[in-house]
Amino acid sequence: MIFSKSFGYALQGVLYVALLSDGRDRIQLDEIARILMVPRYFLGKIMNRLGKEGILISVKGHNGGFGISETTFKTPLLTLAELTGDMVQLDSCVLKSRTCNNLNPCPLHHKIEPLREEWKKLLAGTTIGDLVKGRNPDFIRSISAI
Amino acid sequence: MIFSKSFGYALQGVLYVALLSDGRDRIQLDEIARILMVPRYFLGKIMNRLGKEGILISVKGHNGGFGISETTFKTPLLTLAELTGDMVQLDSCVLKSRTCNNLNPCPLHHKIEPLREEWKKLLAGTTIGDLVKGRNPDFIRSISAI
DNA sequence: AGCTCAAAAGACCTTCATGTCCTTTATGGG
DNA sequence: CCCATAAAGGACATGAAGGTCTTTTGAGCT
Numbered sequence: 001m002i003f004s005k006s007f008g009y010a011l012q013g014v015l016y017v018a019l020l021s022d023g024r025d026r027i028q029l030d031e032i033a034r035i036l037m038v039p040r041y042f043l044g045k046i047m048n049r050l051g052k053e054g055i056l057i058s059v060k061g062h063n064g065g066f067g068i069s070e071t072t073f074k075t076p077l078l079t080l081a082e083l084t085g086d087m088v089q090l091d092s093c094v095l096k097s098r099t100c101n102n103l104n105p106c107p108l109h110h111k112i113e114p115l116r117e118e119w120k121k122l123l124a125g126t127t128i129g130d131l132v133k134g135r136n137p138d139f140i141r142s143i144s145a146i
Numbered sequence: 147m148i149f150s151k152s153f154g155y156a157l158q159g160v161l162y163v164a165l166l167s168d169g170r171d172r173i174q175l176d177e178i179a180r181i182l183m184v185p186r187y188f189l190g191k192i193m194n195r196l197g198k199e200g201i202l203i204s205v206k207g208h209n210g211g212f213g214i215s216e217t218t219f220k221t222p223l224l225t226l227a228e229l230t231g232d233m234v235q236l237d238s239c240v241l242k243s244r245t246c247n248n249l250n251p252c253p254l255h256h257k258i259e260p261l262r263e264e265w266k267k268l269l270a271g272t273t274i275g276d277l278v279k280g281r282n283p284d285f286i287r288s289i290s291a292i
Numbered sequence: 293a294g295c296t297c298a299a300a301a302g303a304c305c306t307t308c309a310t311g312t313c314c315t316t317t318a319t320g321g322g
Numbered sequence: 323c324c325c326a327t328a329a330a331g332g333a334c335a336t337g338a339a340g341g342t343c344t345t346t347t348g349a350g351c352t
Contacts, residue, residue, distance in 0.1 A: 001147070001235045002258075005340065008241050015253065028298065042341050048300065060299045061349030089147045095154050099292050106288055107161065107277045111268055112148075118261055131253045142252055145242050151310065174328065188311050194330065206329045207319025 006084040010046050011077070012036050015143050017056055017066050018073065018132045026065030037145045049083055073129030081123055090116060152230040156192050157223070158182050161289050163202055163212050164219065164278045172211030183291045195229055219275030227269055236262060 016032050029047060033040035047066060051058030055075050057067040081087050093100035093109070100106040102113070132139075162178050175193060179186035193212060197204030201221050203213040227233050239246035239255070246252040248259075278285075 001238070003240050005242070011254075012241055026298090030298085039341055041343075044299075045301090045341095051299085058299065059349075060297085060347070062295095062297050062351060064298045064349065066299090092147070094149050095158055095289055096151070096291050097288065100288075104288070107281075107285075108157075108272075111272060115261070115264055115268065118264070122257055122261065126254075126257060139253075142243070142250070143241055145244065172328090176328085185311055187313075190329075191311095191331090197329085204329065205319075206317070206327085208325095208327050209320060210318085210328045212329090 003081070003086050004084050004089075006046055007081055007086050009038055009043050010050060010080045010084055012038060012143050013043055013047050013066075014050060014055065014072065014075070014080070014128055015131060016140060018068055018128055019135060019137055019140055021068045026059055026063060026067050028065040032066070035140065035144060046084075053079070053083060055079065073127060073132065075128050076124050077126050077128075078120065078123040090119060149227070149232050150230050150235075152192055153227055153232050155184055155189050156196060156226045156230055158184060158289050159189055159193050159212075160196060160201060160218065160221070160226070160274055161277060162286060164214055164274055165281060165283050165286055167214045172205055172209060172213050174211040178212070181286065181290060192230075199225070199229060201225065219273060219278065221274050222270050223272050223274075224266065224269040236265060 013032055013036070016036060017027050020027055029040065029044050032038075032047075033043050036043075047056065047058065050056045051066070054069055054071055056072060057069045059065060059067070078087070081090075093106055094112060095106045095108065097106045100109055102109070159178055159182070162182060163173055166173055175186065175190050178184075178193075179189050182189075193202065193204065196202045197212070200215055200217055202218060203215045205211060205213070224233070227236075239252055240258060241252045241254065243252045246255055248255070
């Protein structure tokens with residue numbers, strides 16, 4: 001798997017809230033999971049992390065739910081990938097050599113390193129805002145599992 | 147994980163045999179697993195596949211073991227990755243959208259597709275021979291987990 | 293204050309890649 | 323022909339990611 005399911009769900013969840021928060025109060029987990037067709041409780045744990053990190057607002061209780069924060073749109077995908085542990089995976093040597101680095105490279109190191117850098121550049125350079133910009137709520141269909 | 151452990155072990159195993167087959171008869175699984183510090187029986191199953199595919203020669207019984215075949219050095223990493231199921235993972239949509247393709251892309255599709263292509267180019271364009279070329283057996287230390 | 297709603301927290305289950313062990317099969321040597 | 327050797331095969335164990343359920347916590351409403 002290039003990215004874990006957790007990363008995929010995190011991205012879907014943030015995008016959903018980012019796309020639909022306009023003019024609404026809070027969006028409930030129930031709705032998000034149902035529309036995106038994603039496991040509810042598992043998504044719940046991930047949304048929880050996103051709230052703790054300030055990537056989303058999360059409010060308990062009556063009229064509670066999730067909403068965008070000041071940082072939501074500025075959040076790069078890299079932050080989500082770090083949150084879900086996907087970055088350590090990306091950095092780990094293909095041959096699991098613990099001594100593998102630029103000075104002491106495994107046979108694939110120098111071939112793979114540039115690609116790693118491109119991935120990071122992509123993830124660091126793409127924000128939630130970038131993905132949502134100019135999209136209307138109808139765009140949700142393209143982020144659902146269908 | 148960029149690549150599965152199976153892929154890493156497969157590559158390590160092939161490289162070990164490719165590097166040390168010169169002037170020797172057969173190389174036993176015991177030795178490979180011990181030197182590479184890799185789980186013996188698990189590696190055994192992977193080497194088995196490599197033998198079945200003709201990427202290596204495998205011989206049972208007395209003086210048996212693994213050796214290079216005519217195709218060993220010509221084998222691209224892509225073949226190993228296909229063998230271990232890593233290519234289907236690379237191709238699967240990050241958002242798990244089943245309808246995601248060039249015509250009906252998920253929000254990340256067009257950003258990720260070029261990177262996928264680069265990965266494939268790297269894997270298809272790099273053979274075991276490329277990795278072994280000009281290396282002496284001492285090179286094994288760089289493919290062991292240490 | 294008490295009620296209701298919705299997220300948080302934590303226990304538990306499932307699945308799959310990984311890893312181990314034991315038995316079977318095939319090969320060469322005496 | 324028998325024995326030792328080494329891979330193949332299949333049964334089983336483990337661990338981590340993914341997924342579910344129930345209880346607890348916190349917030350607003352009346």
